[in-house]
Amino acid sequence: MRDVAIVGVSQTKFGELWEKSFRDLVVEAGIDAIRDANMNGEDIDAMYIGNMTGGLFVGQEHIGSLIAEHSGLTPIPATRVEAACASGGLALRQAIMAVASGYYDRVMAAGVEKMTDVVDATPAIAAAADREWEAQQGVTFPSLYAMMAKRHMYEYGTTREQIAGFAVLGHKNGALNPKAQFQREISVDAVLNSTKVASPLNILDCSPVSDGAAAIIVCPADEAHKYTDTPIYIRASTQASATISLHNRKSLTTIPSTIFAAKKAYDMANLTPKDMDMAEVHDCFSINGLIAIEDLGFFEKGKGGQAIEDGLIERDGDIAVNPSGGLKARGHPLGATGIAQAAEITWQLRQEAGKRQVSDATSGITLNIGGTGGTAAIHILSVDRK
Amino acid sequence: MRDVAIVGVSQTKFGELWEKSFRDLVVEAGIDAIRDANMNGEDIDAMYIGNMTGGLFVGQEHIGSLIAEHSGLTPIPATRVEAACASGGLALRQAIMAVASGYYDRVMAAGVEKMTDVVDATPAIAAAADREWEAQQGVTFPSLYAMMAKRHMYEYGTTREQIAGFAVLGHKNGALNPKAQFQREISVDAVLNSTKVASPLNILDCSPVSDGAAAIIVCPADEAHKYTDTPIYIRASTQASATISLHNRKSLTTIPSTIFAAKKAYDMANLTPKDMDMAEVHDCFSINGLIAIEDLGFFEKGKGGQAIEDGLIERDGDIAVNPSGGLKARGHPLGATGIAQAAEITWQLRQEAGKRQVSDATSGITLNIGGTGGTAAIHILSVDRK
Missing domain, CATH: 3.40.47.10 (Thiolase/Chalcone synthase)
Structure with missing residues (x-):
């Protein structure tokens, strides 16, 4: 099992973000995390998205593909993970396992929810x-x-x-x-x-009921210094x-x-x-x-x-x-x-x-x-x- | 990276199954797969569930926890994966990576959808x-x-x-x-x-519009003969x-x-x-x-x-x-x-x-x-x- 480190992180402002859509939010977070890791989009091998209920909040499932398209990251694998309010934590776990297994090297774990598009959440x-x-x-x-x-x-x-x-x-x-x-x-x-x-x-x-997204980039611990002076170890x-x-x-x-x-x-x-x-x-x-x-x-x-x-x-x-x-x-x-x-x-x-x-x-x-x-x-x- | 093998599989009858609920279906498939692998429930280390839209079909998210409870498999990790109609294939991939990484040894990948509880799918x-x-x-x-x-x-x-x-x-x-x-x-x-x-x-x-579930159990390839005479290799x-x-x-x-x-x-x-x-x-x-x-x-x-x-x-x-x-x-x-x-x-x-x-x-x-x-x-x- 390979050790894994965090080399990039980001978070959008959280709040009632009327001017930003579901896809806007997660793309913003993803780009910021890639920049924070001193990478380019093409460095990312795979992504995991934590999202609880895009189906009920914005009528959208198949969220991995949606985000891969709107972040310009196709054809990389993009997988949505759900466990209610723990969806983000599980997306991070899958990204870590994807690197630990050797399947992928640089993996993004993002999380997003757009909760204010419905009258009653x-x-x-x-x-x-x-x-x-x-x-x-x-x-x-x-x-x-x-x-x-x-x-x-x-x-x-x-x-x-x-x-x-x-x-x-x-x-x-x-x-x-x-x-x-x-x-x-x-x-x-x-x-x-x-x-x-x-x-x-x-x-x-x-x-509160909130809109927002966040993203993290992980890679093998022994490669982390290529991207940051301060790797954070899992x-x-x-x-x-x-x-x-x-x-x-x-x-x-x-x-x-x-x-x-x-x-x-x-x-x-x-x-x-x-x-x-x-x-x-x-x-x-x-x-x-x-x-x-x-x-x-x-x-x-x-x-x-x-x-x-x-x-x-x-x-x-x-x-x-x-x-x-x-x-x-x-x-x-x-x-x-x-x-x-x-x-x-x-x-x-x-x-x-x-x-x-x-x-x-x-x-x-x-x-x-x-x-x-x-x-x-x-x-x-x-x-x-x- | 550890090689991985399939040692148990199952599928419920697919169809308009009015008498079986979402949770009934996946528990049935899970039990059959465990039996097929000559295992007991306590042998399973983690599970992944492929499901597209439990939220819109049956008002249910947090599907991993639901299934862990109703299959009696708590406290093992249970993670739902979604990619529309490819949800099952991605659940299998996550199970394979979970074993390949060394995080878990015997992992179930199941898939389920209950589509006939709504008037219009x-x-x-x-x-x-x-x-x-x-x-x-x-x-x-x-x-x-x-x-x-x-x-x-x-x-x-x-x-x-x-x-x-x-x-x-x-x-x-x-x-x-x-x-x-x-x-x-x-x-x-x-x-x-x-x-x-x-x-x-x-x-x-x-x-067609269908109800049904299926399940697969994977383990490290070099342990597969403990469970079956005919391992199927990934x-x-x-x-x-x-x-x-x-x-x-x-x-x-x-x-x-x-x-x-x-x-x-x-x-x-x-x-x-x-x-x-x-x-x-x-x-x-x-x-x-x-x-x-x-x-x-x-x-x-x-x-x-x-x-x-x-x-x-x-x-x-x-x-x-x-x-x-x-x-x-x-x-x-x-x-x-x-x-x-x-x-x-x-x-x-x-x-x-x-x-x-x-x-x-x-x-x-x-x-x-x-x-x-x-x-x-x-x-x-x-x-x-x-």
Whole structure:
């Protein structure tokens, strides 16, 4: 198996981008990533696209071919990968495997979603849940995560304020990220007093509906210095599934796919949670950020809320969580999120993260979740500091 | 790169399967493939699912997780791959790369589509074309392939009867396949006198709307004899893209992604078109079967019609094309087709194809096409005959 490195990354601005189409967004991200890798289009051997539901959002499937045409990259193989909101993370995994296998050398992994072309995004998003046993009964994602939040509060005494604190953190970091959808701070009070969505979650606990794309270029680690002075090494790429339906899980306060994929990832990288300087985790709802920092092993189960309250996951805390602003503030164009997470870790490890730079970081982890955890994808990245 | 072999295959009956749901179909195929490989569920390390448009057909995305749950295979990684009607072929490719890379050892590639839960399948299928420049202008796949047929007749003198002959061949073979949707023969006259769809194509030139699933299990070639006496070896797995839109191609009578992927495949396998004993090609419309046997190099461009008329692609001809009945007669549940093609070649090479057995075959090729050729996936398989 060949080792793999990231040599180029990009992200479009995330937000309500009325002036940009689905295809515009991903082409923009792809070109920027190719430039960032000091490559030309003809250097790319294959591409993978993470996209959740182009069919339901923009009436478009066959997305690989669409993007190959509009980026001028035909006839290279172009493959779309889907696992709900973890589509981007899985596209990155396939790109890594394509290089590791020796099938291809320079591979792009991109992610894209155009969510604002429909009047109501909810039915399309609900396709990530079990259609027959969840979605058709009227259960939506805010209500599923609300149940997880209620149970976490009941089992561990987690407070409403602690949960809100994860959203506050995201906005604090997002305020420093010029590509974030929301670049302003919010307070715990603002979260608690915002419109109720599904008790106990309010609108400011929820990541937004977003348009956007991101892209990453990987190549064999031993060729990475041809393209960049600062290759970012893939130390682990893992993935696990869990039941798509929340009611078939043993617990509502942990995501078993994260636990499984995280153990594999730390083993693969020969690292521990304590070795992680930063993390980009999947806070589609504030409670999911809280659960993530426990499931990834940064804090004991049930102690995540206190860790948030104590400032341990701030940029200058024990571990910098979501320095980008996370899904809450950077935005959450579903298929793009997993790619954007790894792009953020790359910028941070290269020390190119501007005002939101985490100091002295040499390794970071991403956690990209599909649905309520039916899919989890984890990447551990590191840099060799001279 | 590790060599890879097929050790288990399966296919559900294809057809209008009102009594079976999306999830029923793929679980049935998966279990049968695991049994065929003499494995248990816990032997499977990862799975890939080819599915075109669960979102538009059954309101379901996040298909990997759904299937992992309903097949009892959590927490293994489960990844859905999409490239319109080539989704199955690409799922097989990802499974092969997952083994070749060393990431996983025993990997399932499945394909599934449930097309009969909607009143009109046409809008969902049209999502495989360019939504903005083709589908929204009212162009559907029968009309796109009709243009290709008209042009082929104009450029090469191909006759309407020769094109119809490809559908006749499919039904002749399908009549011998107990898993085919249509198990009866048809005549050239029947095709010519059937309901017009898009001139010159009639309804009997078109593959049907189908429900169905198929599955394949791959493992490292050097471990294959643990599971089967007759491993089928992956000699080549290639893929290419072309413009998703037909109007942006230089020619309407050839599919450039096939040409590109076929050249790569023959090079990878160190074989030529003449070495192929059989082929499963993508006859979503009869004209596409005709174009395929030219683009794959079996016959010179423009001579495919004559080859059909002369019986050269019958089971006892120069090369046995679509011994399964092809998309026309076996049926075409979009995401399952690419998997079913490789399953058919596997049964043939194992000499387990019953009444439709091609004699003395040692190698075969599959061509799985997405859209009008925006994606092409090719596999060359072979057996070591003792």
